Amino acid sequence: MRQMALIELVDISKSFDGELVLDEFNLKIKENEFITLLGPSGCGKTTTLRILGGFETPDTGRVMFQGEDITDLAPNKRQINTVFQKYALFPNMNIAENIAFGLKISGKSKEYIKDKVKYALKLVNLSGYEKRSVDSLSGGQQQRIAIARAIVNEPRVLLLDEPLGALDLKLRQEMQYELIRLKNELGITFLYVTHDQEEALTMSDKVVVMNQGYIQQMGTPEEIYNEPENAFVADFIGDSNIIDGVMMEDRIVKICGCVFPCIDEGFGKKKPVDVVIRPEDIIIGKPGEGILDGVVTSNVFIGVHYEMCIEAGGFEWLAQNTVSYPVGQKVSIRVTPENIQIMNKPQSEDEEALALDE
Amino acid sequence: MSKKIFSGPFLAFMLCGTIIPLGVIAYYGITDRSGAFTFENIKAITTGEHWEALMLALMLALISTVICLLIAFPLGLILKDSKLGKKGFMVFIFILPMWMNFLLRTMAWQVLLEKNGIINQVLGFIGLPSLHIINTPAAVVLGMVYDYLPFMILPIYNALIKIDKNVIEAAYDLGAGFRQVLQKVIIPLSVPGIVSGITMGFVPSLTTFAVSNILGGGKVNLIGNIIEHEFTTGSNWNLGAGLSLVMMIFIVISMALIEKFDRNGEGNII
Known part of the structure; x- marks a missing residue:
């Protein structure tokens, strides 16, 4: 029809x-x-x-x-x-x-x-x-x-x-x-x-x-x-970590100095990008087990799960987990490749203003 | 306890300014010159001259109220939607005369309407026949409309601006045209303001003697003029008081109407 x-x-x-x-x-x-x-x-x-x-x-x-x-x-x-x-x-x-x-x-x-x-x-x-x-x-x-x-x-x-x-x-x-x-x-x-x-x-x-x-x-x-198309959408819909990253080559992105495998292609080499990672997609483990090591800086119980801030690699990551990690505990974080969302940086200042608003 | 002390001056004012005078009027109204109890002063309303004056007053007050309503409601609608109205400026302009002494305003009309007054001079100058409405009921109605229109506009305007804009839009949205929106939504919702406005215009028009004195030139005798005459030149306070009591019935009816339609005090300006 x-x-x-x-x-x-x-x-x-x-x-x-x-x-x-x-x-x-x-x-x-x-x-x-x-x-x-x-x-x-x-x-x-x-x-x-x-x-x-x-x-x-x-x-x-x-x-x-x-x-x-x-x-x-x-x-x-x-x-x-x-x-x-x-x-x-x-x-x-x-x-x-x-x-x-x-x-x-x-x-x-x-x-x-x-x-x-x-x-x-x-x-x-x-x-x-x-x-x-x-x-x-x-x-x-x-x-x-x-x-x-x-x-x-x-x-x-x-x-x-x-x-x-x-x-x-x-x-x-x-x-x-x-x-x-x-x-x-x-x-x-x-x-x-x-x-x-x-x-x-x-x-x-x-x-x-x-x-x-x-x-x-x-x-x-x-x-x-x-699959939010830009930082505004990612920020407005749900909670998210929006991090500056560099697309090293296809399927490889560098965030906070560490290399994360991802599934995005076609961004070119050494291209600055915005990376979106949902808090529930951050996998918390023992120190050394993940890609980045860090420390829990806050922990709030919000119903179904705990919402934690993890200071790692110079960025404060928002993470959600049903398991509680007390403040001060050393942890590691990693993200499975398909949960890393790569977005182009806004091209013009005008677009940037749009994206940053609110 | 302490709060009661503050209400003291107001209670004293009410007592001296309203309750005692009312009692005195009532006393005079039901006694004759010798102080004996009688209903004659009240019954006097039915005698020829008094009855005629009451009917004329009722009719002129009614006409002026209808004219006021016909002017005030559309004006309220226009002011409600206009940008100027929102800032209150236009309303202010229409209400402005209310703050001027109303005797002055009425006298101004006398000067305007006179046989050789400004209006007739202008009419004569542009070659139109002159207007002879001074000292007629028409001039009195004109004066009433001019004097009491602001009292009608304000409560109606207040009631109209309180109508939720969404409710009017909802009516349009559901398929109603302007007339239906007016009939089914706007007018029913502004009834408190309309009733309040009618009362504010009707009661003073009904009881006026100044407007009819100035613009009627003694030829338009309203019940207010008769009562005034009895208290002043006639020196029959008992009769004046008796007729006043009759007039009070109309005021009480008006107040009851306001009470019934204006439960939320919406259209009230006092």
């Missing part, structure tokens, strides 16, 4: 008060995809969403929906619904009226609306809440109503603007699974905006990492996590 892009953003630029938020931004979204825009605040992700929803007009560029230009179409004319960050339920209406809002506007019959409201409430596990007032619901319940209110209209695309940001951790995790379930049941395209990398990795089919109005990397959660 040929998958045509449902939504296409073409060369979108937008600035507020002279500050460029999006710069020649391009993005294609396929039908039935769960796509997440991930980045720090101010990276342009919410602006992208608002341009799609119709609440902002881009300075330049076009928004295409199924091949049609909808750049200047008003929000109420788009087959797109939004779930807002702060729920934005109508405080003057009860739950059923809130959910029925869009259906009433489009002139559906009373019977249809009643059935739909019931169905939507069941979908978000809040059956029987029709007559409740907005105030009487908890944050998590309000957010689920906001989702129900959006999906009853059977939009082609659902935009979600950090919808779980205000919820506590437990509820957030529950809602993540709920959203995945909803997406699979409804077959709607989800465009999700968040600054929470865990949320992005858990739910998405595709993650778009953004910074300062540019796409830093786009790919599946695994690709983003395992």
